[in-house]
Amino acid sequence: MKKNTFSYYYNLIRELSWADFKLKYYGSILGLFWSFLKPFLMLLILYTVFNYFLKAGIKNYHIYLLLGIAIWNFFADGTKSSLQSILSKKNILQKINLSPTAVVISAIVHSFWTFIITLIIFFILFFFLGFTLDLNAILLLYFIFLSFFLVLGVSFLITPLYMKFKDFEHIWDVFLQMLFWATPIVYSQANVPQKFLRWYMLNPVTRIIADARDTVIYHSFPDLKQLFFTTIIVLVIFITGFLIFKKYSRQLIENL
């Protein structure tokens, strides 16, 4: 098999993420189950606090919350694991001609599968509770696609920073914490004051979550202009991230 072909990268990413997967759950009893337990524990906590204590007053709050959590977790876990990926493979990258791009992608693949399975569980719950879908829900596939490229783009942007500055890990942790509250996961974007809304809606995670809820839960088709704008934001992040990563990753790995 020749290098630099699609099948080479496909095979490489598959094997890398499969190895990561085996290593991650080695020696744990619940194993794989943890990945799915996490979003549901999060759901339980947030649901209790915001439905009973703070009275968020959103209809069908469980479904509303779970879809938000699923997308958010993919974003947070995906970017976090990509940060670690290069450093944990430092030895290999410095001694074998292994594509750093493939290493980052393979780190995200695992979070992506968790995301997909969380969504499947979401839909089981969704139908069990008596909700229905209409044709608009097909757009969810497009949102999954968008979130994948968003996570990948952001990862490409932040991993070089982490390779350069080891304290970026903490900065990113705090940033994620902030972004969690700056994204309509537990509340609705309707609660955001009008004067902030313009800036607030620049956040691509917000845009994806809000539109995904509209199509899946409220059966409405999102504004095409806005959807186009979301796509542009994701594309810009992905392309800049990819170019920056391509340009600097080898140099940075050498100096790790």
Add this chain to the structure above:
Amino acid sequence: MIEVKNLTKIYRIPHERHNTLFEVLIGYIKHQMDWEPFCALDNLTFKINQGEIIGLIGKNGSGKTTLLKILSGITPPTKGTYTVKGSVAPFLSLGIGFHHELTAKENLFLYGAIIGISRKKIEKQLKAILDFAEVERFQDMKLKNFSSGMQARLAFSMMIQSNPNILLVDEILAVGDKDFRPKCISVFQRYKKEGKTVVFASHDLKTIREYCDKVILLHKGKMLAFDKPENVIKRYEEI
């Protein structure tokens, strides 16, 4: 075929590594150069024809590994150009790319993916690979329980399966025991017959003299000689 023109590699050796943001800011404020250049390779120009076995000798720190790293595409050169025609199998360090918590078999799949062999193909050749490495009994054992020699044999055995046109090898013969060494050499000779190029760095002058067509002598990043083994080894012994 490998062609190298005016190849130079300069590493930045930091005086004190600034790893956190705070330290970098302090560094900017103090306005000092926090690294000094170190010339690992200095203006190399040479050409290796397809089918030659080339030895690479020089003292520790003379730039052998750096040269092999550049040729295999792991690190970019600072200046100059290099062209490598054909598929390259870099073999710079034994057992790198292996993960200790995975079993021998799992490692082969992972390593295979890195050097470009599919899972199917490995499954087909699994027996041959394990046989050559003499670790067949241990295929489902975790790699951390392997001795370093066993790991080295496994890595080498895997590498030759990728069937490259050009093999870049860095001092692996030092690890194998007395039975494994001739095995490696016989592989090199087979490669030579098949018209493949082998570049190998070694401190074992006897092997170099015996098997190499030509030898490159590096000293402090400069190429002092590129000639027949006898002449180059004589030169090496003078410095």
